[in-house]
Amino acid sequence: MSGQVVFVSGIDTDIGKTVVTGWLARQWLERGERVITQKLVQTGCIGASDDILMHRRIMGTGLFEEDRDGSTMPVLYAYPASPHLSARLEQRTLDFAAIEAATARLRQGYDTVLVEGAGGLMVPLTDTLLTIDYVAQRGWPVLLVTSGRLGSINHTLLSLEALAARGITLQGVAWNSRDDGSDELITADSREFIRAHVARQFPQAAWYEVPRLDLA
Template structure:
């Protein structure tokens, strides 16, 4: 179990972003959701757009990430509210949107991320911070519009230090608040020395998430 100090921010939500795809953003988001719920905080998760969704028997598409966020947040909000824009192709959301013949802009995703005033918004992007997300913008553009503090998830694998520092630089260039960096072990063989190296290389709190198969609460 590791912790974030929610008391240091008066924000109404977090934007969960990452250095790449398949590095554990949804896993970390679920851990944070569980931790907030444990503190009695009502959480509204949002995964506004998702690709690589599973086709269901009734013809609908299911985002497994959204399903996991729903469970971790213990919310009764329907999956269609948590993740309104879903695509089957396992490609970038922006390309999936284009291939579907639709136009879904950043403003539409921003509107999809709205939550009730008494809820803490936990918004998860798709892919890395500069990955294409909508017809007219990147994850970075949605993060800028929402203006929530960012949680940067770094997959602990070869090259992660470079990826982390490049992403931090992109976040700083947009003058967004980076609340914490989480180095997430994506395999049991992850290089543990990367944690100390990353702590020395960046000026933000760095948290080490050891490899595990099931999310456990973050105390925030």
Template sequence: MKKLPRAIFVGATDTGVGKTLISGLLVDFLRRRGIDAGYQKWAATGCEEELPEDLATVQALTGEPPRPGGADPDLHGITKVVPGPSILTGLDLELAVPYRFSLPASPHLAADQEGREIDPARLLSLFTEARAAHEVLVVEGVGGMLVPLTRQLLLIDLVAELKLPTLLVARSGLGTINHSLLTLEALRRRDIPVAGLVFSDEETSPPEVIVNDNRRTIAELGQTTILGRLPRCPDHPSARTAFTPIGEKISQALLCH
């Protein structure tokens, strides 16, 4: 019987395209099917609170207890969690998001500004630990795939070293063809297995003529499978409902890797 890979990487064509939303919904989808799914993000920037916003969002999407801090309405149409004090233990937080920086910038620069540097060996060790703790580990990227983690290491090259099957998240509207095709080409040059691509709507009603052609063009020229399109949703329950058929397709695609 085929099984899902032990780890799945959720990458993106750019920053702010919805990969945190897709990551959280994928973890939630797997858990609702009885799979012990975990979450890890190697680096988070723009962290104003102890609990990174990305992790707080994933916790909210997976039904974990909400963190204090209120709400801010702008996560692809969904009210997002504003991180307050974390109730995670320090060890859990270190495992989930090993590097956290205050400057909202590329990790290499955010680390420079704090006199720090991301240690790839530490990331590999914590990745191995987190993967061993779960049936499936969903690893969320940071920014686009060619973002530098250090001045010597691109995010995509660490993914290639680990040979992680990758789910690519892209905007559904104008401008996504170029970003998507370039990212797919970079992934394949490094022999990274591509599970497929998920579109995420960046606006409530993007022009269907553009979205439909983007889907066809990227599928054909990028030689990849489009696993679905997530619309902007007003709340978490509607997002889970909209994601369910996408989650089914992702699961089937991952069984092939």
């Protein structure tokens, strides 16, 4: 029997998806679930996915065999840009078959595969395919990462509207405290506004409070 996939996305680039993915995987491991993470596509690195390495550091597991054989990082590009541009610059088409085969292998061995995307929901994978549409085609639920940075209410609600418009299930919203803004009043208000909105509009969705992790 295949395990479930949960896709981790965020309201913007650098919102903390990698930290949240690693933290959540650790929480689920500690309660006895077989969990692994995967990077859908990684740009800006060579040889290994920096995000997968960070996941393992937070999880405290060391590398998995599936990391060594490339299943958790099936596509890497060197140029730090959206996948469609990185692929074009390297003249190497995004290999969806390799990604799908890798995800299928991980699902066979684990209860849950947390698949971290690149950037936000509307990041283009190709010139004609957005990340959100790739996720919708597969019927994967989404865990959305947000924070208290200025503008997060707008970006979060727009992301939630986009998920709803495509019939994508919201698995949960993760509040990344590490990325909170410098204005404590705005941060506190944004948190309560977003949490109340999610509770009203997506009552089935979980709410995760992600603490500030010491990653030094």
